[in-house]
Amino acid sequence: MLPLSCLDLSFVRSGHRPSEALHDTIRLARACDAAGYARYWLAEHHNLPSVASPAPEIMIGQIAAATARIRVGAGGVMLPNHPPLMVAERFRMLEGLFPGRIDLGLGRAPGTDGVTAFALRRHQESREGDDFLEKLQELLLWESGGFPEGHPFRRVVAMPSDVALPPIWLLGSSGYSARLAARIGVGFAFAHHFAQHDAHDAMLAYKAEFQPSPRLPAPYAILAVAAAAAETQEEAERLASSHDLHRLRRDRGEFGPLPSPEEATAYPYSDAERASIRRNRERFFVGEPDAVAAQLAAFARSTRADEVMVTSAIWDQEARRRSYEWLIAAMARQPAG
Template identity: 45%
Template sequence: MNSSSCKKFNGIPLSVLDLAPITEGSTASESFKNSVELAQHVEKWGFNRYWLAEHHNMPGIASSATSVIIGHIAGATKNIRVGAGGIMLPNHATLVIAEQFGTLESLYPGRIDLGLGRAPGSDQATAFALRRTLNRGAEEFPQQLEELQNYFSENPVGHVRAYPGKGLDIPIWLLGSSDFSASLAANKGLPFSFASHFAPQYTIPALRLYRDNFVPSDTLEKPYAMVGVNVIAADSEERAQWLATSQQQQFLSLIRNMPSQLKPPIDDIHKVWSSFEKSSVEQTLDSGSTIVGTADTVKQKLQEFINKTKADEVIINSQIFFQEDRLRSYEILADMMG
């Protein structure tokens, strides 16, 4: 499941999840420039894949047109796998996704991943604006997955074909933050990526469910699980903790139902949240799957998390306000790989 050129952290490939953050006072255009710069660096440093996530109506996330930005990143890099982490399939006509990713795979053969989620990636009003109906929801996700796999088949059933798309080998991943996609990925014999970076309490049960019920398929002989981790690494503990307040503020804004652009770090996070809000943010950004500190701290905690989850791969999100600090955080991680 990993490219031969990637480096590894104690035998485990590391990948990048980019939420294409729009920092306070900046623009989507600047976000995309930063993403290209990051992708080019992490490719050089030996990371395995670079994924972008679909979100809507979020002022601090620029990757709403996910397949477009995937093409942009793939065009600016040479070897690293680029994909969706993920496409929220209920928001779309399945044929459109087949055609989009068929196009991407045709442009960048052997480099495109299609991770699929069943959440809307937005609120209900935004979901309605995307779909013009809420009749098709998460409960139809397994049917949509079947449709998508059929479009990519060499001999699809039915009159409708995806051109391009038909007969292309595009790896499909299922993404989840609960047990539903874990069970479906196991049943379908697909690779599974769990959002432990924001649903840490469900990580171990979902991975156990996936592995215990896995059915080998033409795609995969044995389970392959990737887990998400937030990492904010810096050259001093103090700077890492300070940089981490941007992500803490981002989740605080979500708790308050007031999503915002990614805010700059602040000196005292305790001045801006209540004890209840602090508890809620810390529950989401659990210390096991949110790692903040120097290289030594990150190395130790990342290994502990891999030991606990028995992950086959780790995908790392770093919501850091300053681009130079975001690059440095991934560089520190790269230095741990051999």
């Protein structure tokens, strides 16, 4: 069976306190663990009223402690926001506490607006332009202990020193991260759920250009998608209406909590807004479980994805849990290959 995983943004729901979203995340992680999902990843976002978790490494520890077998990771740490040594230390700690169950996904974006990004980074050494590559190179040196003689970091040890960094993944929504991941020999995860870039171009380029490394001998690509499954197409459409309105508002700079289906149904959509929703639906898989699973399996085959990671912005938490459970059961019914 094609492995399925979960990407959880800890969405704040309309009518609920933001801190409730953190507990919703832990409950869903337990359900995904029991259902057989391969991994559970948390994102990093700041100053967004719609997202409750700005610190995936804290949630990773909580979820790993609350589950038994599922891999838990960052999808991802926004590396420009953090000193690489701090990332190395925190993820070595997590790997030491939960050996063989931690993933370190890295992103280039700040995960927030410009002012908040400045507040996050203002005590770091100032540098003009995009410093992602520089920080990535430093993180890899912390991983390998490869600072040369005479380098000031040569004598600094990322603790715990007897634990390696967990597997590194590069996250992307364009071809840049795909080709970089291939060049340095790490896993790649493509964010189809919000990307404007063609998934086939990024995923196939990663597979074609991959260079084996001590970290990863063969390419491994995850395709992240948005999906909502329910017993009937009508019910799935009702659940998906929360995502539709939420995405519509995000696209015009409104970052409020995830609306309920009732709020979405009552919203007075203009013709232009309905057209925008139809365009966004091209990146959103909605329907009965077997139909959605068949679409995901076909998409995975065409992009040569090794795994599919599902994010579901469903307001009703019981319906969200059932969506994940039905989807993995339906995926098990798909023909092999």
